[in-house]
Amino acid sequence: MGSPRIKRFHQHHPQAVTRCLAAVCAAALLAGCNGGTVDQHALKQDAGTIASLATEGELLANDVSKGASTTYFARVQSDNLRKQAANLADALGSRQTSAGIEPKVRKAGKLAGQVAGQLARLHHHPVNRTVAKSVQHRLSDLSDEADKLAK
Amino acid sequence: MNKIFGVALGILAAIGGFVDIGDLVFNVAAGATFGYQLLWVVVIGVVGIITYSEMCGRVSAVSQKAVFDAVRERVGFKAGLITLIAAEIVNAMTLTAEIGGVAICLQLLSGLPYRLLIVLAAIVLAIVVWIVNFDWIERIFGYGGLCLLVFAVAAVKLHPDWGAVGHGFVPHVDTGNKLLYGYFAIGLLGAAMTPYEVYFYSSGAVEEGWTVKDLGLNRLNAIVGYGLGGFLSFALMIVGGALFLGKGIDPATLGSIAMGAEVPLGQIGLLLALIGILFAVAGASIDTLFSGAYDLAQFCGFEWGRHKSPAGAPRFTLTWIVLLILAMLAVMTGVDAVKLTEFAVIFSVVALPLTYLPILLVANDKAYMGNYANGRLANVLGILYLVIIMIVALTAIPLMLLTNLGQG
Numbered sequence: 001m002g003s004p005r006i007k008r009f010h011q012h013h014p015q016a017v018t019r020c021l022a023a024v025c026a027a028a029l030l031a032g033c034n035g036g037t038v039d040q041h042a043l044k045q046d047a048g049t050i051a052s053l054a055t056e057g058e059l060l061a062n063d064v065s066k067g068a069s070t071t072y073f074a075r076v077q078s079d080n081l082r083k084q085a086a087n088l089a090d091a092l093g094s095r096q097t098s099a100g101i102e103p104k105v106r107k108a109g110k111l112a113g114q115v116a117g118q119l120a121r122l123h124h125h126p127v128n129r130t131v132a133k134s135v136q137h138r139l140s141d142l143s144d145e146a147d148k149l150a151k
Numbered sequence: 152m153n154k155i156f157g158v159a160l161g162i163l164a165a166i167g168g169f170v171d172i173g174d175l176v177f178n179v180a181a182g183a184t185f186g187y188q189l190l191w192v193v194v195i196g197v198v199g200i201i202t203y204s205e206m207c208g209r210v211s212a213v214s215q216k217a218v219f220d221a222v223r224e225r226v227g228f229k230a231g232l233i234t235l236i237a238a239e240i241v242n243a244m245t246l247t248a249e250i251g252g253v254a255i256c257l258q259l260l261s262g263l264p265y266r267l268l269i270v271l272a273a274i275v276l277a278i279v280v281w282i283v284n285f286d287w288i289e290r291i292f293g294y295g296g297l298c299l300l301v302f303a304v305a306a307v308k309l310h311p312d313w314g315a316v317g318h319g320f321v322p323h324v325d326t327g328n329k330l331l332y333g334y335f336a337i338g339l340l341g342a343a344m345t346p347y348e349v350y351f352y353s354s355g356a357v358e359e360g361w362t363v364k365d366l367g368l369n370r371l372n373a374i375v376g377y378g379l380g381g382f383l384s385f386a387l388m389i390v391g392g393a394l395f396l397g398k399g400i401d402p403a404t405l406g407s408i409a410m411g412a413e414v415p416l417g418q419i420g421l422l423l424a425l426i427g428i429l430f431a432v433a434g435a436s437i438d439t440l441f442s443g444a445y446d447l448a449q450f451c452g453f454e455w456g457r458h459k460s461p462a463g464a465p466r467f468t469l470t471w472i473v474l475l476i477l478a479m480l481a482v483m484t485g486v487d488a489v490k491l492t493e494f495a496v497i498f499s500v501v502a503l504p505l506t507y508l509p510i511l512l513v514a515n516d517k518a519y520m521g522n523y524a525n526g527r528l529a530n531v532l533g534i535l536y537l538v539i540i541m542i543v544a545l546t547a548i549p550l551m552l553l554t555n556l557g558q559g
């Protein structure tokens with residue numbers, strides 16, 4: 001029944017899979033908790049994420065201002081982005097910080113909160129082109145600020 | 152003439168049905184992270200799935216046995232059981248991500264509450280699977296998935312640097328972050344070579360009663376269907392590179408992917424993208440659902456078949472119903488469908504050799520396959536891909552950990 005090569009393969013594989021699963025679960029738990037101290041590297045990453053969320057929101061707001069999106073899409077997608085920004089703001093506000101970068105981390109947290117605020121405006125006014133234009137400009141500025149922080 | 156028309160329709164449905172949530176997530180994210188640099192990996196992945204599915208289809212046509220019949224027969228009960236468990240875990244993860252994806256798409260189209268849509272999606276899928284003839288399921292979701300061609304139009308409208316796109320088909324590493332590059336390369340391979348597609352394909356071949364007379368059709372289906380389907384993957388990556396990379400956007404939601412069509416094409420592009428994603432992901436969830444039921448039924452020797460009435464194959468029917476309910480409950484916990492997709496793709500890569508190797512051995516066994524055993528080309532490709540799959544399976548989890556799930 002089957003070649004020895006296959007038997008060997010299946011004898012060894014389950015243990016490897018178990019170990020890998022355990023490692024992945026541990027990593028996923030850590031990532032899911034959004035825990036740990038914010039160091040320079042984490043700050044750069046988080047600032048990059050804020051810039052990404054702001055820019056994506058800016059694109060969406062631009063489409064809304066041109067009538068190029070749909071009401072439901074604008075409402076739902078802006079809320080999805082808002083939740084991510086708000087979660088990031090909460091995490092940056094509560095996590096421990098490496099010495100010397102605390103002001104930058106607090107600024108990043110504030111930026112994330114402001115991005116969430118702008119996205120909430122878009123969520124509540126998904127067909128209002130004037131609001132969308134204003135949100136677009138504000139998110140563009142916030143994205144630039146986050147980009148500077150990420151450098 | 153009718154046969155040619157039938158084949159053409161089948162190929163169209165296959166193109167529309169090629170892309171699933173893994174392809175959507177990894178191709179756009181790879182484009183957004185590395186531009187067009189990883190297009191060559193899609194080519195390798197598409198040739199890989201052609202090689203794998205052609206072998207499976209051939210084994211099914213010659214022996215009337217689907218993948219898990221062959222696996223159990225070739226490697227025995229214990230090793231076969233491990234393979235089955237691995238396949239079912241990956242199937243369940245994929246199905247969960249897909250049900251979540253369907254609900255997200257419905258929410259982006261309707262604005263209704265997400266949890267309500269999860270339940271609605273599961274109920275509608277169950278009803279469709281229960282009452283609609285499978286040929287029609289294939290057509291409806293395959294043709295609906297063709298709306299994803301809007302991403303090809305979007306890719307052109309975004310005016311990518313075509314020289315760079317062409318350069319992307321030549322393997323090269325032009326980044327300081329080689330680990331992340333490796334992670335995405337593995338993800339793209341995994342997304343293209345999704346095992347459930349092959350289980351589904353080979354089971355279909357058995358159900359359709361393929362014989363050696365259908366080997367030409369098998370080859371044509373595999374090469375043209377998957378080959379042209381790969382074209383959609385290129386388009387998705389180009390959109391990711393042309394739109395998101397320059398702006399520094401990490402497209403972390405299905406809505407972000409749909410924006411890839413909205414920005415260059417406006418409302419109509421957005422709607423086509425959402426409808427295309429909805430049909431492609433819903434179609435894939437039906438394939439995954441059946442795939443999970445096929446695997447268990449073939450391994451345990453239950454009656455199985457998508458053309459059979461529920462009473463004709465009760466345990467098969469019960470299996471897919473249970474899988475659907477479990478997936479629905481898992482999505483209801485609030486798990487992120489996109490993140491889960493990444494896990495599912497990476498784990499599918501890890502589990503891939505478990506079914507690929509037995510199929511390669513069977514397809515290569517002259518005593519079993521007679522004149523239809525692997526020829527020289529199939530053998531060279533089969534062994535080459537075995538090496539690739541083994542390397543990828545061994546490095547997938549370490550790379551996932553080292554890159555923090557591709558976050559860098």
